[in-house]
Amino acid sequence: MLWLIVLGTSLVCFTTKVAGYLIPERWFHHERVQRINALMPIVLLSALVAVQSLTTKTHLVIDHRLGGIAVALGALLLRAPFPLVVLSAALTSGLLVHWHLG
């Protein structure tokens, strides 16, 4: 299954890029298509943040990851650069695990 995901994801993403160079521009001119397309990354990234920090399998779980995400959120509010955001989250979460708090 992992090989299918690796090759399938690559094929779909590569085809999408090539399509941008080949399909006529007017296909994208529908206002509704553009609006949905602009919202898609916002929605999917939000869902990924929530699911990856608050769930395990099909359960809601509050653990060390939430501590990491809270610190990342604080770093973003303080306008920290991207690497610092990720590192601060990892460090917080790792320490919570280390101290058996999560």
Add this chain to the structure above:
Amino acid sequence: MAFTVGLYGTAFGAASVAAGLSVLQTCLLSLLTFTGASQFAAVGVVSAGGGAAAAIATAGLLGTRNALYGLQMAPRVQLRGWRRILAAHWTIDESTNVGIAQEPLGPAAVKAGFWLTGGGVYLFWNLFTLAGALGAKAIGTPEVWGLDAAVPAAFLGLLWPRLTSRATRIIALSAVVFSLMATAALPLGTAIIASSLVAVVAGWRAR
């Protein structure tokens, strides 16, 4: 930018190995897919227990913006044959943004900006993916190093600059609530792809 790409690539390599992919599979994803958010999404769905269809569909939906970038770059790079295919493969957030930012300096600067950024990011992205994958393989348990929190934090960092208005923040919060409910209610690993419905519903009606 190289530093950011490097760290992000390392995080991807590590996250992918932590999700259960081999070092080879991880590196192939970076070489062949080469669009960060989609790669993270694919391994994210895997670690959330999702199947192949959910992983590929989520990654594909996140990659649709690259088609819009291609639309913008096609008249600017003006190429045929294999170079056009390579240009398409290197058409990502960074190369498109840098290329178009050179517009005031003329068409040659646009091309130079696009190719240098695309090639540079491709090189760094793949080198650091390998480094991250090998590193994660060496250290074993991802929890101890906070890797399982680094991945959602990376998603949050990608999301943050897109939350430019009240409307986008409300839609993001709706997606959070929807995805958590969907996690409890739907089959394992389908919550994220199901959340794309929020974008369709929100984008359907005019603002």
